[in-house]
Amino acid sequence: MIHLTNITKQHGARVLFHDAALQILPATRTGLVGPNGAGKTTLFRLITGQEEPDKGDISCAKRTVIGYFSQEVGEMSGRSALAEVMAAAGAITALGEQIREMEAAMATPMAEDALAALLERYGTATEEFEHRGGYDLENRAQAVLTGLGIGPDRYHFPVESFSGGWKMRIALAGILTINPDVLLLDEPTNHLDVESIIWLEEWLVNEFTGALLMTCHDRDFMNRVVGRIIEVAHQSVTTYSGNYDFYLREREIRRQQLLASYRRQQEMLAKEEDFIARFGARVSHAAQVQSRIKKLEKIERIQLPPEQRTISFEFSEPPRSGDDVVRLDNLGKVWRQPDGTTRPVFSGISGMIRRREKIALTGRNGAGKSTLLKVLAGQVEPTTGAATLGANVSVGYFSQHSMDLLDGDRTVAETVQAAMPQANIGVVRNLCAAFLFQGDDVDKRIKLLSGGEKSRVVLAMLLARPLNFLILDEPTNHLDIQSREVLLEALLQFTGTLIMVSHDRHFLRALVNRVFEIDHGQMRVFEGDYGYYLGQIASDENAHRG
Template sequence: MSLLTITDLTIRIAGRPLLEDASLSVDPGRKIGLIGKNGAGKSTLLGAIAGDISPDSGTITLANRATMGRVKQETPSGNTSLIDTVLEGDIERTKLLHEAETATDPTRIADIHERLIAIDAHTAPARAGAILSGLGFDQEAQLKPVSDFSGGWRMRVSLATALFLNPDLLLLDEPTNHLDIEATLWLESWLAKFSGAAIIVSHDRSLLDNTVDAIAHLDQLKLSLTPGGYDNFVRIRTEKMLQQNRMAERVAAQRAHMQSFVDRFRAKATKAKQAQARLKALERLPQIDSVVEDTPTRFSFPEPQPLPPPMITLDQVTLGYDGRVVLQGLNQRLDNEDRIALLGQNGRGKSTFAKLLAGRLEPMSGSYNHSSKLKIGYFAQHQADELVLTDTPVDHMARAMPDATPVAVRAQLARFGLDADRAENRVSELSGGEKARLLLALSTREAPHLLILDEPTNHLDLDARDALIRALAEFNGAVILISHDSHLVESVADRFWLVENQTISPFEGDMAEYKEWLTERARKARSENSERIKTNQKEKSEHKPELSAAQRRQERKEQTRALAPLRKKGRDAEEQLTRIAKEKQQIETKLADPNLYETSNSDEIVALNTHLSALNAKQEEIEEVWLEIQTELENSLMQ
């Protein structure tokens, strides 16, 4: 039975159709990546599923008693700590805990505590803390009030709350926009283990390839579903387009041949019957249109003038704000055509270093030298706040290029896909992706030798991201890149600098090795934390007073009762593994039968292989859950 069913859905915004008779079915546990061009209606569809938007026609049906989680659009605020903000997101737990403090009826008190055990209320603080930690908040930060953090970090708290609820259906809209690579990798790992279903709007290719098992493509007002990640979607879509074009060409040639016969022999009495038969055959030929692709997105950077090396040198530079040191001991050199990605967690100083290079921040000490002819293009997402909402892209570019002709102004905008129509729209009417294009056009108007790109892809769709990669490959200047998009980093950078411990040092390796390094570091941190917990528990047990036999029996009863839900989860996982093993055996038996390949069409074979792959992935997921349960049971019994 489907968890979510969308049937013949039509949605119009301000009279413009975004979806028309679109349908989609989401099974329990299935993770779907929702893609489409900027403005296609992806966020609108999520809003309709969540109940925020009423469709013009069609139905959206969620299974009975199914829970739904979504990152709230408004960021949390106030003096509540991060950990308490996340915990309060579980409304049922919060109400039960409050009622437990005031209830007097013994039966109701028992019911409350039984329900708290059933929903694992006692593990909630640990689960919430683990999620916040994965998203970049250490234990000290988790105890600070939300008001201490900026908007981007507050969005992480909203994301943490949605993940903490562990719903049957999770709706995520660009969840990596405010994350660094470390937090993005953690989110990928979390989603891979998540047992519920998810619909994820994302332009992050790595996230889509590593977490979803199907792609829903919103195109031409319809939804089409393709199994696999984004790379598989591109491959299948390309094959379908080529096949459709070849079929259209064959039918067109056949049609032309028949029409030629009819035209030649229609008037001849001896051939009239044959001509009439060909006319009827012509009418029966299917109407197959060639695939008309959208105009491909293209970006291009102005060509910089030659510049003698070195471009920039730093000697013992210290950076910071209001006397507080952020980075120190910097001894870097930049040359023409350097392609360097800055790696490291948010808040470690990547953007601070970018501001120094861009001339937006003076060193606290040390020397920063560069060529007098050096031109720098600096892109940062926060610059969107500096745009004048009532002005058009043409207005902004004309002010930035006061000596340029109107043709040159429009040509610079056109380099980034802002054509005549979009260039005349007010900024308030532009999408996030169109604003990003405007910022790219503004930051490169002087043909810079050095491009500093601080999260340039946050609002760009997949086509625009590919266009940016192609344009950077053709660019002859140097690039400093800060991005959570590992596909972009892998495609653009050939050197990596790690920003950590108040300094910048080379990272000798590629992105795959960096991810492995992060994973190993996280594993060590968990291991050290586990050892600390065991040591604390041991110290507590050594100082624990001796219990009487009756007290020990009561303690064992309480422990048995507390562990009952966990043991039930373990049994459920074992039953699931047994069912999956039987189903796999049935499919493998079918695939091993030679008759299948003689009597069945390829669609059935593909469907069987796809189902088998899904079962293998589900088996790995449940095995990992089962192992975690057994480990938790063993640890609890050892205490």
């Protein structure tokens, strides 16, 4: 379907690909992985024709429709949400118009050969229209929008009224609605809640019949959807036949095999070079020495790729809090709207957060999760009831807003140093390295960092402080899989108390031992881990259907 052969691509002095090759075949489901800056987005842009390779060939089967969802959503205005999604299928709509014109033309007398040519064009057009799902286009657009969290009550809202995250969903809905032959998705889950992620997962697995190539930071999502991984790294492209977990295992096996081969070769080279050095001056051994020199010249030297070092950091033990960390007594919150009306968020919430619990706060988008965390953190006053902190509780709060509070002119090292003023520079640099800021990265100014890098700085500062109660609102947003694993390892080490909102199911499954769910303004407590919670929810849904 799409073939990239011997591709070389360079951005400035940086070589992204050298003689790289890959294929996208019909119905394949492929995850694209690799470190930031390795060339994943460039690969998408090469496939879509937005960039040209410096060398090599890209071939694509005729009439292949490519749908590309990127993180760069253009201007949206002047349409409703549903009309915006339908507009993405403009080519299908235009094809429908052509079919209607041809049908009208058939009703008028014409020469036999002209009619035959028209019938051939009509057959091709109707076949394509059916293949693209033209006959149920609007129904599909509505189903996709609903699945991504924009229900019938908001179909006709103007797109200008939606926030940036919701506009991303509308853009994604448009790409899915056109039902392309090849679907390119660049971080499709970034702005989705768990319900929408699960819907998209099901849609890709059960509904979509084309080929898929995607990047994604959600490990569960990757494991469920893809059956092949392409790794972009070290100027090359490597294919692994399996899901993300298989890729991690297989990559380590291949690395160990390469390392063993490298060591064997180094031992052989050392012996040959030692022989040459010892007998190079002896006339009696001249032929043997020359033979070995020629042999060494012909050997292809094994190159070890630079290892991605992971540095662990021993976080200091936080001060001990009382056994009762937070008591919730009949907690309620009502927001006053700009027009003077009120909107209840939640009410009657009571319960206890105990020392060393790691709690997931779940619920649908807009259920009030972030508001409850703000109340717990003392950022917002409850309308009714109280959230009372226990003895010796020291609170750390992370939200997306936390990144805006960083001093843009400070470096990473200076920012982290300010959070732990008593620590020496070695400890500071080690903590920075644990959060993937190594070498010159620690001297980068905050204002030059990406959203994910800023998140890592704030999280490193939080974990460096003597805090025993962490309140984390979407700490995994903007983080790639490696950064999420770093944070997960740090939070598994953390011996204090934790409550968090996250849409990363792998992260929650590995970390939490209790779940609070907000649903229709009420809170339900699940005394078990995230797997137990999912099982209970599924059981409830089955009972409801029965």
